[in-house]
Amino acid sequence: MQSPQTTNDLEPRASTGECRAEINLAAIRNNLRLISETSGKSVIAVIKANAYGHGALACAQAAIEAGCSGLAVARLSEALSLRYQGITAPILIFDRVPAKEVSWIIAQNLTVTVFDPAQVAEYASEIGNGRKLKVHVKVDTGMGRLGVESEQADTLVDAVTKQKVFDFEGIYSHFAKADETDAAPTDRQKNRFSALLNRLAVKGQLPHIIHLSNSAGALFHQQLERCTHVRAGIAMYGLNPSSETVLPTEFQPALCWKTELASIKTLYQGQQVSYGGRYQVSTPDLRVGVIMVGYADGFRRTTGNHVIMRGRMLPVIGTICMDQCMVDLSDCPDAQIGDEVTLIGHDGGLSLSADDLAKHWNTINYEVTCGISARVQRIFIEKQERKPQ
Numbered sequence: 542m543q544s545p546q547t548t549n550d551l552e553p554r555a556s557t558g559e560c561r562a563e564i565n566l567a568a569i570r571n572n573l574r575l576i577s578e579t580s581g582k583s584v585i586a587v588i589k590a591n592a593y594g595h596g597a598l599a600c601a602q603a604a605i606e607a608g609c610s611g612l613a614v615a616r617l618s619e620a621l622s623l624r625y626q627g628i629t630a631p632i633l634i635f636d637r638v639p640a641k642e643v644s645w646i647i648a649q650n651l652t653v654t655v656f657d658p659a660q661v662a663e664y665a666s667e668i669g670n671g672r673k674l675k676v677h678v679k680v681d682t683g684m685g686r687l688g689v690e691s692e693q694a695d696t697l698v699d700a701v702t703k704q705k706v707f708d709f710e711g712i713y714s715h716f717a718k719a720d721e722t723d724a725a726p727t728d729r730q731k732n733r734f735s736a737l738l739n740r741l742a743v744k745g746q747l748p749h750i751i752h753l754s755n756s757a758g759a760l761f762h763q764q765l766e767r768c769t770h771v772r773a774g775i776a777m778y779g780l781n782p783s784s785e786t787v788l789p790t791e792f793q794p795a796l797c798w799k800t801e802l803a804s805i806k807t808l809y810q811g812q813q814v815s816y817g818g819r820y821q822v823s824t825p826d827l828r829v830g831v832i833m834v835g836y837a838d839g840f841r842r843t844t845g846n847h848v849i850m851r852g853r854m855l856p857v858i859g860t861i862c863m864d865q866c867m868v869d870l871s872d873c874p875d876a877q878i879g880d881e882v883t884l885i886g887h888d889g890g891l892s893l894s895a896d897d898l899a900k901h902w903n904t905i906n907y908e909v910t911c912g913i914s915a916r917v918q919r920i921f922i923e924k925q926e927r928k929p930q
C-alpha cells in the first residue's frame with residue numbers, strides 16, 4: 542500500500558505505523574458540498590469533540606475550503622484552540638460560556654449561544670464600553686436541552702436586541718428526532734420555530750443567520766424557507782445519522798482506523814490468552830497475533846470484536862488490554878509482523894464501518910469515532926474515491 546501524503550495536527554511527522562486514524566479530507570469536502578446542495582442552505586460545519594474524532598484543525602480547514610460559512614463547537618476551549626491554530630472563520634459555541642470569559646470571547650471574535658435572561662444580563666454587565674458580543678439565541682422547540690422555551694423566546698430576543706452590547710446575529714433550535722422515520726415530531730418542532738420566526742419578522746427582529754437542521758434534518762426533511770443555514774456534523778464525516786436515515790451512496794466515510802501486527806506466536810492446547818485467562822486454546826496449537834490497539838485507543842473492552850487483515854475477517858480473542866489485543870490467525874497463515882490491521886475501513890473485499898462497531902458495542906457511530914482517543918495519530922490524506930457498491 543502506498544504511503545499517504547501526511548499532515549498532522551498533533552505531531553508534525555509521518556505515520557509511525559502504529560495505531561492511527563486516516564482521515565480523507567477530500568471525502569469531507571465532498572460530503573459538505575452534498576449537504577449544501579441537498580438542503581439548499583449554507584453549511585455550518587460542526588467540528589466539536591475534535592471533529593467527532595476526525596481532527597478539528599484539518600476538518601476546519603477542509604470545511605472552509607469546501608465553502609462552509611462557519612464552524613461550530615461545543616466548548617469555549619475548542620473554539621480557542623482553533624483560533625490559536627490560525628482559524629479565523631466564524632465559530633459558534635453551542636454550550637454555555639462563563640460571563641467572566643466574555644471580553645476574551647469578543648477579542649477572539651467568537652459567537653456565543655444565549656438561552657436564558659439571567660445569562661443575557663450577566664453577559665451585558667461584563668461587556669466593556671463600545672464593544673459588542675455576537676450572540677445566537679437558542680430556542681427549545683422540543684429537544685428539552687439547552688434553549689429558551691419558544692413561547693418565552695420573544696422576550697429573550699427583546700432583551701438581547703434592546704442592548705447595544707449585543708450583536709444579535711443568529712437564532713437556532715435543535716431537532717430531537719430528525720433521524721427517525723416518523724416526520725411528525727420534527728414537523729412539530731419546525732412549526733414552533735416557524736411561528737416564532739414569523740412573530741419576530743413582524744417586529745423586524747429577524748437576525749441574518751437562522752438555522753434549525755442537524756445532518757438528518759438537512760438531508761431527510763424539507764427546510765424552512767426562512768432558515769439560512771444548516772448545522773451538519775455526522776454527515777460531513779460520511780456517517781449515517783441513524784439506521785433509519787442512511788446517507789446516499791455519493792457520501793463517503795472519511796475515517797479509516799488502522800493498526801499493525803506487532804507479534805506472532807504459537808500457543809498450545811490449554812494455554813491461555815490475556816488478562817484473566819478468559820480465552821483458552823482448545824486446538825492442538827493456535828497462531829496468535831498481537832495487534833497494537835487497546836481500550837486506551839478507544840477499542841472497547843468487550844468480547845466478540847473482529848478486525849480485518851490481508852482481506853480476512855479475524856476474531857479478537859481474550860481480554861482487550863490497554864495497548865494491545867490478540868487475534869486468532871487461523872484464517873491468515875500468511876500473516877507477517879507489520880501487516881496492516883483494519884479496525885474501520887476496507888481491506889480486500891471486506892469492510893468494517895463505524896456502524897458495524899457501534900452495533901457490536903451497543904452504541905451509535907458518533908460515540909465510536911468520538912471515542913478514538915487522543916493517542917491515536919491522525920493522518921490526513923486526499924483520496925478521490927467512490928464507495929464500492
Ligand SMILES: *Cc1c(COP(=O)(O)O)cnc(C)c1O
Nearest residue numbers: 587635715755756772773774775
Ligand atoms: C452536535 C450538534 C449538531 C450536529 O449534529 P449531527 O447530527 O452530527 O449533524 C448540530 N447542532 C447542535 C446544537 C449540536 O449539538
